Ligand code: PRP
């Protein structure tokens with residue numbers, strides 16, 4: 001699989017197992033999504049560029065490094081991507097947040113766009129697209145295409161569980177986009193749900209079922 005990074009950190013794997021459990025209720029589910037997102041964000045941001053600075057400590061001068069100031073943005077796909085925003089903003093408080101609203105037509109599984117609001121300078125930013133589930137890949141691919149139409153050149157996709165089909169779709173449609181996930185699951189059921197997956201991420205996050 002090209003361009004796929006599976007985060008095998010023990011804390012991520014442990015929390016993902018709790019997330020998959022059908023007995024995990026909404027409050028804990030939300031907390032786990034946020035925590036895993038923060039832990040994954042640590043890896044997703046590994047290549048951020050640094051610049052050297054001099055800092056006066058109480059007893060001397062340190063030649064040290066700070067972020068060079070490259071503008072960042074995160075773009076959750078509504079609804080379920082919202083659950084990943086807090087964790088990422090803890091690491092990247094300076095990031096701007098765009099929103100792309102997509103839902104899957106339950107019959108065709110094709111994504112339907114219903115909302116979009118992006119930072120005015122989105123084209124200048126490195127963007128991380130957030131969605132816990134990469135199933136057929138249709139939603140993430142459509143969101144990435146939309147960002148590219150708006151001029152965004154550097155895009156990463158961060159999800160919690162990716163299916164093999166979803167990864168294939170993103171690799172084919174957007175070979176320049178790296179996928180960061182906590183697990184790769186084998187297959188989809190006839191309704192396009194990831195198996196074994198974790199069920200409907202939006203419903204479990206917001207308690208709508
Ligand atoms: C879920 C999920 C992804 C999409 C993944 O959203 O959060 O956006 O399905 O499926 P795909 O890879 O086959 O496109 P859903 O359409 O259920 O909307 P919701 O987040 O509003 O519940």
Ligand code: URA
Nearest residue numbers: 135193194199200201
């Ligand atoms: N959307 C979800 O929330 N879960 C899946 O398994 C597939 C799409």
